[in-house]
Amino acid sequence: MAISDVQATAEVQRTLVLILDLGGTFAFALSGAMAGIRRHLDVFGVLVLSFAAASFGGILRDLLIGAVPPAALIDWRYLAIAVAAGLIAFFWSSLIEKLRNPVGVLDAMGLAFFAVAGTEKALTFGLSPVMAALLGMLTGIGGGVARDVLLAEVPAVLRSDLYAVAALAGAAIVVGAACCIFRRL
Amino acid sequence: MAISDVQATAEVQRTLVLILDLGGTFAFALSGAMAGIRRHLDVFGVLVLSFAAASFGGILRDLLIGAVPPAALIDWRYLAIAVAAGLIAFFWSSLIEKLRNPVGVLDAMGLAFFAVAGTEKALTFGLSPVMAALLGMLTGIGGGVARDVLLAEVPAVLRSDLYAVAALAGAAIVVGAACCIFRRL
């Protein structure tokens, strides 16, 4: 593989991680905000909770792999998306409540985005495939755990069967795919 | 600006961050200790809680900007001040209870100190002004969040309007002032 190909691949990977991260940030920010609205927090409490839920997983991942300062604190887009999602949830919560189980659905979406982004970024930083999948799982469940701990509740991930398994499955698929691609190159 | 001036400025900044940090440590240690005393913890529980409340914000900030090991773990003065504040609160809690809302007042003081120290240190480590203000806010609210999470309560920052706004306002003022000063030099 030529050097320019390697650079192009790295560039594609970075863009992929960024898009997945921002998607997960939006989903978890909505999920955190909805949980805050249900507990009758005011608008500032909702914004704090939506930022915490949206960025905790990614910040934890970046701390653990040594990528400091974390992307969520250098890149203003993470903050902007979290605040925008918090405000959307606060002013149009009736719309989001029409989903059958809004916090659950949004968690699942955020989980999917973050599990893939976390695994991908951990692989880039040279972690072994098994550990990258584990870190992808941590990134995926981190936001929901932060939200529930701040609301003094037992995190959903401990209560419902499929949560951690889904995150791990997503992460394992990424690892499998990444290994196949790298072997072929 | 001559090199010796730059060095002198950096020295002043370090001293400023240290003084603000120690002031915030004292206020949050008292606040954590008072919350523990209200929950009838024994003296060791009170000391653990006062150290956790006092140093969580600063440790989080240092982890996020990559300044490891964190100042609170290298410099013995942080530990000494937290322990002293915990013991003062434990043995003279009746004095502190005479404040109308001791935990609230101490939180506000700690918040002010830490929001400024956190912003200042983040600027020194090269974060952009907006992100430095955000990190200043995190530093300011971190101690209170750690205290309330350890007591299995919903953090005050989620419940009361002005908390996060005050931290962000303080941080924004520091950023504004710092930008003015740097431009002038």
Next chain:
Amino acid sequence: MAISDVQATAEVQRTLVLILDLGGTFAFALSGAMAGIRRHLDVFGVLVLSFAAASFGGILRDLLIGAVPPAALIDWRYLAIAVAAGLIAFFWSSLIEKLRNPVGVLDAMGLAFFAVAGTEKALTFGLSPVMAALLGMLTGIGGGVARDVLLAEVPAVLRSDLYAVAALAGAAIVVGAACCIFRRL
């Protein structure tokens, strides 16, 4: 002391930290799993809790001294031991319940292992003796705190007298012994 002696000493220290770490991981994983079983979590919730309790202290220590990625995420044995302990607790919990106070006994064991491992590792990374003892204490109590916070309970370390004192005593003994040994060499 010849260079090969220094290398041999460093090797012995690394092996010691590893063995103590794995012992503490096993004890805290059992302790976390038992707490989860008492709260009627399903098998996946129990595994998440046993991994969180087992690795939180060590991960926190590694983050604070700047040893990233943390040992618990690079070395597969930590994960394997945590999962094995979680499954053992889940399927043979009746055996472990025969201990008079299983969570307490396992916490004490994990605390002893981790306080020593944490202090030792902090000394290796050049922290001062007092701060190494403090970090050893943090490592020792971290797992139990993570377990209780995730179950939305006030951590045992805040409620019972001897917990933090035991961790600090263990850590102080290690520091004392290490100082004696180093002075003699």
